[in-house]
Amino acid sequence: MDTTEAIVANATYHSRLLNTISSLEYVPAARKHQAEYIKDLEGQLAAGKKRVAALAEKTKKERKEHEDLRDSTARRLAAKLTGRREKWEEKESKEEREYVEALEREFNERESQSSIEKLREEGKTVMIDLTEKETLYESAKAELQVLYSRIFDGPTQEFPEDDRLEYDLDAALKRYSELQARLNAESRAAELLARAARCMESCSGYVQEALGFSRYDIWGGGSMADVMERNALSSARGSAAQAEMFVEQARSFSPAIRSIRRVHIAEGSLLGDVLFDNIFSDMAFHTKIKESAAEVLQANKRVRGSYQLFQLQPF
Missing domain, CATH: 1.10.287 (Helix Hairpins)
Structure with missing residues (x-):
């Protein structure tokens, strides 16, 4: 043959x-x-x-x-x-x-x-x-x-x-x-950025929850509003930390990805809520939460922007 x-x-x-x-x-x-x-x-x-x-x-x-x-x-x-x-x-x-x-x-x-x-x-x-x-x-x-x-x-x-x-x-x-x-x-980095984006969405949701409880607290919501407010902020900090971790993992696959920088979430004192709880302290802390919400919004934009740019960049 x-x-x-x-x-x-x-x-x-x-x-x-x-x-x-x-x-x-x-x-x-x-x-x-x-x-x-x-x-x-x-x-x-x-x-x-x-x-x-x-x-x-x-x-x-x-x-x-x-x-x-x-x-x-x-x-x-x-x-x-x-x-x-x-x-x-x-x-x-x-x-x-x-x-x-x-x-x-x-x-x-x-x-x-x-x-x-x-x-x-x-x-x-x-x-x-x-x-x-x-x-x-x-x-x-x-x-x-x-x-x-x-x-x-x-x-x-x-x-x-x-x-x-x-x-x-x-x-x-x-x-x-x-x-x-x-x-x-690059595919792995994109997957991790997507996870970071979802974490930042959760963070934003928790901060909005905290703002809602804070408004309720200003108008006499009591200790329960304080507790719910602090729980929401704690969850927001956890989600922000998770997002930062996922971004750092993504950067290990693609160094071109920029860090989102640490997001600062308002922190209060449960003891302070008991000892010094009044409308003025509640309003001051409400302002801090609004500042946190603005910072989270910017961080959320940075993560989503990085993810979108990463998907569009030429291979």
Whole structure:
């Protein structure tokens, strides 16, 4: 059987192998990048574990100082009798605020760790799928090489340009691999930016909730309005931190993405709400929440703008 007859006889088999290889051409670069991504996430988790431990110790310390001061009836009475009640209340409010801030930092770090852990588990699932596909891809390539060797090894007078075409093919495959690796990274970055955008939308929603409760508080909503207001703001801070984390993850895939900068959400004092709650303090805090809403709006625009520009940029 000459070369032409061999080609015709194996045409269907050859076509099937090429289709398999073509559909899985992205896999080797994707799997390599996925392995690096998982390794990076594991490094972040290890570093985050240390941060959580340090923040937990800080929270424990602040809680003890806050509770010691809060429960010290003798010191409170002494401050009252010596005319230093106002200074005592300021100190008590300061201790409570520092404890709440420490608790929130620890909570946000744990939430960030939980998100990174979820990304790692998702990454491992993707890795299993890519590994299976790479096995199929390599098997098809090996079969194709055996087929080519069987047909083209030795002199092939009908195809004098065989060697040059093989060289061109190798160069094209190398360039394809480079472009595929970049496409995989850009796609992953786009996915993470989309997650960041959703987190900022949630953040904006929570801040609007806080504004609603704050208006209610101004008109006599009471302690329940204070609690709901603070809960909404706490959720907003958590969502903003999540958005920042997702953007930083996206930047690890595409450094061209700019950081959204930290979003500052108004913080109050639950103790202050009890000791100094009046319409003037409520209105002042309402103003702070409105300032936070404006900052969140700008951050939201930056994230959505980055996502849209990223999708439109030429590849």
